[in-house]
Amino acid sequence: MELINQTDILEFLLLGLTDNAELQPLIFSLFLSMYLITVLGNLLIILAISSDPHLHTPMYFFLSTLSFNDICFITATVPQMLVNIHTQDQSITYMKCLCQVCSVLLFGSLENCLLAVMACDRYVAICHPLKYPAIMNPHFCVLLVLISLLMSTAYALLHTLMVFRLSFCTHLEVPHFFCELAQILKLACSDTLANNLLIYTASSVFAGVPFCGIIVSYVHIMSSVLRMPSSRGKYRVFSTCGSHLCVVSLFYGTGFGVYISSAFVESRRKNAVASVMYSVVTQMLNPFIYSLRNRDMKEAFRKLSNWMALDLGVKSGLK
Numbered sequence: 001m002e003l004i005n006q007t008d009i010l011e012f013l014l015l016g017l018t019d020n021a022e023l024q025p026l027i028f029s030l031f032l033s034m035y036l037i038t039v040l041g042n043l044l045i046i047l048a049i050s051s052d053p054h055l056h057t058p059m060y061f062f063l064s065t066l067s068f069n070d071i072c073f074i075t076a077t078v079p080q081m082l083v084n085i086h087t088q089d090q091s092i093t094y095m096k097c098l099c100q101v102c103s104v105l106l107f108g109s110l111e112n113c114l115l116a117v118m119a120c121d122r123y124v125a126i127c128h129p130l131k132y133p134a135i136m137n138p139h140f141c142v143l144l145v146l147i148s149l150l151m152s153t154a155y156a157l158l159h160t161l162m163v164f165r166l167s168f169c170t171h172l173e174v175p176h177f178f179c180e181l182a183q184i185l186k187l188a189c190s191d192t193l194a195n196n197l198l199i200y201t202a203s204s205v206f207a208g209v210p211f212c213g214i215i216v217s218y219v220h221i222m223s224s225v226l227r228m229p230s231s232r233g234k235y236r237v238f239s240t241c242g243s244h245l246c247v248v249s250l251f252y253g254t255g256f257g258v259y260i261s262s263a264f265v266e267s268r269r270k271n272a273v274a275s276v277m278y279s280v281v282t283q284m285l286n287p288f289i290y291s292l293r294n295r296d297m298k299e300a301f302r303k304l305s306n307w308m309a310l311d312l313g314v315k316s317g318l319k
Helices: 021-051 057-077 077-087 094-127 138-164 181-188 191-207 209-226 231-264 267-291 295-318
Strands: 012-016 091-093
Touching: 012 094, 012 267, 021 077, 021 267, 021 295, 057 077, 057 138, 057 267, 077 091, 091 094, 094 138, 094 181, 094 209, 094 231, 094 267, 138 181, 138 191, 138 295, 181 191, 191 209, 191 267, 209 231, 231 267, 267 295
Parallel strands: none
Antiparallel strands: 012 091
16 A cells, blocks of 8 residues: 555545445434434533522532533534535545544543542542532532543543654545544554554553542442441432443443454444444433433423523513
8 A cells, every 4th residue: 555644645534334325314314313412411401500509519510511521522523424424425634533533532531530520529428528518619629620621631632643643545444433543543554553552551541540530439439328327318329329320331331342342343334333322322311311310400400491481481572
């Protein structure tokens, strides 16, 4: 294959989920629906939390931040896919592709960090309830989010800048619906040993440390729950942590499933389908998990809907 420098590359080709032209309208409708549901659901969570003073607590501050990150995460991948299907053009420019790689790494890593921060918040609230207001004060909560954002940005930029040094072959077809780092590295004709080593080492730190933080937090929470004498107190703890545990299981379960499928399944298209779970479906389900299992969120949604109905009624009356 002919070797070309990155500055000479005009575009990559995103092959998507299938070559079947008859399925493209169905895929377009399905992903457009999932995108709109995700954006609307997470926006409603943000609006409900911001409009209800009772939810101005660290737990719901982190939840609204997670919802905003979910919107950004799915926006980094799905709109480009929809444009490609609608225009029947699979191409994406080199710079757009690298921006997508950086965005997916940034928001995926930030999701990982935010889930760890939320687990630590629950640990302090349950294991040290008297110290909770002093520890989880507003300034410290904002600091935790900023540190998570800084770490995620460093992680994403580190990988993206390492891709810039690579030379690529003329065969630039990506068997995916977005520019995934692992798939881009497979297209490089230059040595990618340093990139692959960086993936394993950086992922061990930026993904492993937050995951271990989640595990340690819930081990302490479980030990505290087992020491509680009343079953009502245990139920309150499980109802508080249940939604977060579901989201953590969904995020890490789908991510681990993609890793297993890429290791044992040779079909790259099947790996792309598996990636839909952690990059699209998880973000779509998060609002449902937090709203259906949380009494405070249900009450906030009810107040928000009443306020919106009243506002529309006043506006229609003025007309």
